[in-house]
Amino acid sequence: MIHKVTLIPGDGTGPEIMETVRNVVDATGAQIEWEVEEAGCDIMAKVGTPLPESVLQSIRKNKVAIKGPITTPIGTGFRSVNVALRKELDLYVCLRPCISYPGVRSRYQNIDLVIVRENTEDLYAGIEWSMNTPEAKEVIKLSKNKIREDSAVSIKPISKTGTSRIVKFAFEYALKNHRKKVTAVTKANIMKCTDGLFFEVAREIAKNYEGKIEYEERLIDNMCMQLVQKPELYDVLVLPNLYGDIISDLCAGLVGGLGVAPGANFGDTLAVFEAIHGSAPKYKGMNKVNPSACILSAKLMLEYLKETEAAKNLDDAIKEVFRKGESVTYDMKPFPNDPSAVGTKEMGEAIIKAMKNLSKVSALK
Numbered sequence: 291m292i293h294k295v296t297l298i299p300g301d302g303t304g305p306e307i308m309e310t311v312r313n314v315v316d317a318t319g320a321q322i323e324w325e326v327e328e329a330g331c332d333i334m335a336k337v338g339t340p341l342p343e344s345v346l347q348s349i350r351k352n353k354v355a356i357k358g359p360i361t362t363p364i365g366t367g368f369r370s371v372n373v374a375l376r377k378e379l380d381l382y383v384c385l386r387p388c389i390s391y392p393g394v395r396s397r398y399q400n401i402d403l404v405i406v407r408e409n410t411e412d413l414y415a416g417i418e419w420s421m422n423t424p425e426a427k428e429v430i431k432l433s434k435n436k437i438r439e440d441s442a443v444s445i446k447p448i449s450k451t452g453t454s455r456i457v458k459f460a461f462e463y464a465l466k467n468h469r470k471k472v473t474a475v476t477k478a479n480i481m482k483c484t485d486g487l488f489f490e491v492a493r494e495i496a497k498n499y500e501g502k503i504e505y506e507e508r509l510i511d512n513m514c515m516q517l518v519q520k521p522e523l524y525d526v527l528v529l530p531n532l533y534g535d536i537i538s539d540l541c542a543g544l545v546g547g548l549g550v551a552p553g554a555n556f557g558d559t560l561a562v563f564e565a566i567h568g569s570a571p572k573y574k575g576m577n578k579v580n581p582s583a584c585i586l587s588a589k590l591m592l593e594y595l596k597e598t599e600a601a602k603n604l605d606d607a608i609k610e611v612f613r614k615g616e617s618v619t620y621d622m623k624p625f626p627n628d629p630s631a632v633g634t635k636e637m638g639e640a641i642i643k644a645m646k647n648l649s650k651v652s653a654l655k
């Protein structure tokens with residue numbers, strides 16, 4: 291079956307990574323017809339918007355997309371295209387499996403955690419006002435002057451609807467993927483209304499899975515320490531947007547860094563696959579950064595498209611390249627300036643070669 295997939299190269303190191311991803315996915319034999327759509331800084335300079343309507347149209351039509359990272363200038367400039375895309379398409383789930391691969395250097399082994407991050411609410415809602423604006427002043431007045439007059443204000447919305455659908459997703463994922471436990475994580479002791487609601491709703495939903503999936507709660511500060519000290523105690527974590535973002539990077543660190551941490555965003559009918567990492571702009575055009583996180587995101591995409599064999603062959607090949615540790619990028623070597631490190635493109639080629647070799651071996655069996 292031919293699958294039509296929207297491919298967004300992104301900016302910074304995105305285009306070079308995504309070219310490698312495309313070559314690797316094509317080599318799996320899965321029949322993908324790519325529809326390339328530009329978003330980010332580079333297209334902004336040409337058409338005046340970092341997220342042209344055609345990108346959204348293409349994803350709505352094809353229902354599946356894979357994207358490279360996109361830069362968000364800090365403080366000024368446009369709002370995050372990544373956040374806008376998730377909101378526009380109501381991609382309310384951000385799924386980030388963090389799994390240890392043999393050969394990938396890390397202080398930890400045998401990590402097997404899944405982060406389920408809410409993608410549309412919380413402090414990411416983009417509802418904020420600068421100091422001295424009428425809106426900020428209004429909120430300050432509403433707070434009965436508990437907020438200082440010279441404050442900027444960001445709003446943190448957490449809804450019953452938003453929480454309910456993300457927690458349900460976490461439990462259903464746990465059930466389908468033979469996981470044992472879902473841990474909800476917030477700071478409900480301090481944010482009693484918003485994070486309190488998240489726990490309240492999660493508890494209600496957990497009742498439907500009693501006897502099948504265990505449910506527990508943790509506070510975010512304690513969770514950070516626990517994940518560093520005893521990550522083996524945890525399985526599937528479900529979190530509001532901001533905590534989910536931070537914990538994703540922490541868990542990426544447990545399995546060897548951002549270079550190997552994939553992800554996926556889901557709505558009810560749409561899916562956009564992307565790595566956790568950003569556009570690493572300082573390495574733009576240098577053929578240097580690790581394509582693995584995006585290739586592993588493509589593996590998740592192949593699974594989603596029910597290209598099970600292609601996904602497995604790709605996973606086996608990635609494991610082989612990691613295990614050998616030869617044709618890998620600088621971040622996977624013992625020292626960053628290791629002269630034996632290969633480039634983005636060459637690592638992709640090594641994965642394609644491993645796929646071919648492994649298929650020859652299995653044909654001989």
Ligand code: NAD
Nearest residue numbers: 359360361362363372548549566567568569570579580621
């Ligand atoms: P980053 O993830 O781009 O880089 C953080 C560090 O990790 C850097 O030292 C970088 O060199 C390293 N790194 C990142 N990806 C790597 C890879 N594939 N291989 C090897 N090393 C890698 O984070 P940042 O510097 O905070 O962000 C840069 C830009 O990307 C910002 O504008 C940010 O907003 C954006 N961003 C985009 C996304 C996305 O598109 N989903 C996600 C996160 C950040």
